[in-house]
Amino acid sequence: MDLDAVRTFVAAADAGQFQEAAAELAVTQQAVSKRIAMLERTLGVRLFTRTARGAELTIDGQAFLPHARELLRVAERAVASVRTGRRPLRVDVIASRVAASGLMRGFHRAHPDVELDVLMLFDIEGAVAAIRSGAIDASFRAVGVPGRPLPEDIASARVLDEPLQLLTGPAHALAGARSVTLAQLVGHRIWMPGLVPGTEWTAYYDDLVAEFGLTIEATGPNFGSDALLDTIADTPALATFMGEQTRLVWPVGHGLRRIPVTDPTPVYPHSLIWRRDNPHPALTTLRDYLGSAQPGHPGGDTWKPAWARR
Numbered sequence: 618m619d620l621d622a623v624r625t626f627v628a629a630a631d632a633g634q635f636q637e638a639a640a641e642l643a644v645t646q647q648a649v650s651k652r653i654a655m656l657e658r659t660l661g662v663r664l665f666t667r668t669a670r671g672a673e674l675t676i677d678g679q680a681f682l683p684h685a686r687e688l689l690r691v692a693e694r695a696v697a698s699v700r701t702g703r704r705p706l707r708v709d710v711i712a713s714r715v716a717a718s719g720l721m722r723g724f725h726r727a728h729p730d731v732e733l734d735v736l737m738l739f740d741i742e743g744a745v746a747a748i749r750s751g752a753i754d755a756s757f758r759a760v761g762v763p764g765r766p767l768p769e770d771i772a773s774a775r776v777l778d779e780p781l782q783l784l785t786g787p788a789h790a791l792a793g794a795r796s797v798t799l800a801q802l803v804g805h806r807i808w809m810p811g812l813v814p815g816t817e818w819t820a821y822y823d824d825l826v827a828e829f830g831l832t833i834e835a836t837g838p839n840f841g842s843d844a845l846l847d848t849i850a851d852t853p854a855l856a857t858f859m860g861e862q863t864r865l866v867w868p869v870g871h872g873l874r875r876i877p878v879t880d881p882t883p884v885y886p887h888s889l890i891w892r893r894d895n896p897h898p899a900l901t902t903l904r905d906y907l908g909s910a911q912p913g914h915p916g917g918d919t920w921k922p923a924w925a926r927r
Contacts, residue, residue, distance in 0.1 A: 620692055622656040623685050625649055626664060630682055634671035705732035706899040709744050709756035712737055714842060716779050716862035716887055717757035724906050731899045741817050745771060748892050754900050755891040759817045761924040772893045776907040778884040778919065780861045780877070783807075784846075787872035788853035798880040799829045799920075806832055808848070808855040810839040818885075822858075824922040825883055833858075846871060860885055881918040886925040 629638040629649060639646040657664050664678035674682065710717040721735055736753060738744045744756040748771060760773045767773060783802070785792045791805070812819045812835035819835075826833050839845075842865065849857055850871035859865065859875065867873055889907060891900060 618659060618688070619652070619655065620688070622652040622659075623688050625652040626656055626678075627682070627685050627689060629653060629665065629672060630674055630678065630685075632671075633673070636671075704897075705734040706755075706897055706903065707734040707736060707753040708903070709736045709738045709747070709753050711739070711757060714864045716777055716860050716885075719862050719864065720757070720777065720887075720907065724903055727906055728899075728902060731902060740815070741765070745890070748890065748895075751892075754895055754897050755889055755903065757887055758890050759821060759886050759925060760888045760890060762817055762820045767890065770893050771890055773888045773890045774904065774908070775886060775888045777862075777887040778921065779887060780919075781858045781883045781885060782861055783856050783876040783878055784849055784859045784865075785856045785874050785876065786850040786853060787874070789856055789874075790853070791856065791876065792874050794876055796877040796879050799831070799878060799883070800880070802878070803830050804832070806834055806855050808834050808836075808845075808857050810835055810837050810845065821885060821922055821925070824924075825920075828920070846873060849873065858883075879918075881920040884919045884921050886921050 625638060625642060625644075625648075628641050629635055632638045632641065635649045635653070636646050639649045642649070653664060660677075660681065662677040662681075663675050664681065665672040666675055708721060710721055712718065718735070721733070725731070725733060738747060738753075738756065741756075741758050741760075741762075744753070744758060745768065747753045748756060749768065757776070758773075760767055783791065783797055791797050791801070794801075809822065812822060812833070822833055825831060845857060846865065846867045849855055850867070850873055858878075865873075889904065891904075
C-alpha cells in the first residue's frame with residue numbers, strides 16, 4: 618500500500634476538501650485526486666463522495682480512517698528507529714564488571730540525555746562484524762594483535778591504560794605485601810580460567826608470560842568471577858590478575874587482597890573502535906567524553922605488549 622496515498626487520504630479526510638489537503642501537502646489538487654483514486658482501486662471501495670461543500674467520507678472511508686492513521690504512526694516509528702540521532706547508541710562493553718562498563722556508566726551520568734543500548738559481545742571478530750553491519754556503533758577492545766589488523770573502514774582510539782593488580786587469598790605468601798614486582802611473581806601460580814585461545818586478552822597475557830617468565834594457568838572450566846573468587850580465597854597456592862577498575866564484590870570472610878603490581882606495572886590497553894562513516898551524533902559525544910574525562914594513561918614505569926604500544 619502506498620503510504621503517500623494513505624497520507625493524502627488522511628489529510629483529505631481531516632480537511633474535508635481536496636483543495637485544502639493539496640495545500641497542506643504542498644501538491645496540486647490533481648495529485649490529491651490521483652492518489653485517492655489509486656488508493657480506492659487498491660482497496661476496491663469508494664472512500665469519498667463529492668458534495669457541494671467538498672468531500673465527505675463514505676461508510677468504507679470512515680471504517681478505513683482509524684487504520685490509516687495507525688499505518689502512518691507505525692511508519693513513523695519504523696523510520697525513527699533507524700534515523701540517525703533518534704535511535705539509542707549501541708555500545709559493546711564485553712562484560713558487566715570490567716573497566717569498559719565503568720566508562721559507559723560514567724558517560725551515562727555525564728550525558729543522561731543520550732539513549733544507550735549496552736551489549737556484551739565476546740570476541741573481537743564478532744564485535745568488528747557487528748560494527749561493520751551497523752548492528753552496534755562501537756566496542757571497547759584491545760587492538761593491534763599481530764596478524765589481525767583492523768579493517769580499513771574501522772577506526773580506533775586508545776581510551777584507557779588500566780593497571781593490573783594481583784588478587785590473593787589471606788593465606789597466600791604475598792597476601793601481606795603492599796605491592797609486588799613482576800620479578801617477585803616468578804614461580805607463583807596465577808590462575809586465570811577465563812583465558813580463551815584466540816582472544817585479545819589471551820594474546821596480552823601470552824606476551825606478559827613470555828617477557829617476564831610468569832606462570833599463568835588457564836586450566837579448568839570458567840564458572841565466572843564468583844567461583845574464581847571462592848577458589849582464590851580458599852587456595853593459598855593460587856592468585857589471579859584483575860584490572861584495577863574491575864568491580865568485584867566478595868563475602869567479608871574471604872579476606873581477599875588486591876595488591877598493586879610494579880617495576881613495571883602491566884597495563885591493559887582499552888580502545889574504542891567504530892566504523893569511520895558512522896554518522897550517529899552521540900558517537901562523537903562519547904568519543905569526546907572518553908578523550909577528555911578519563912585519566913587514560915598511568916604514570917611511572919609501565920608495560921604493555923609491543924602491538925599495543927603502536
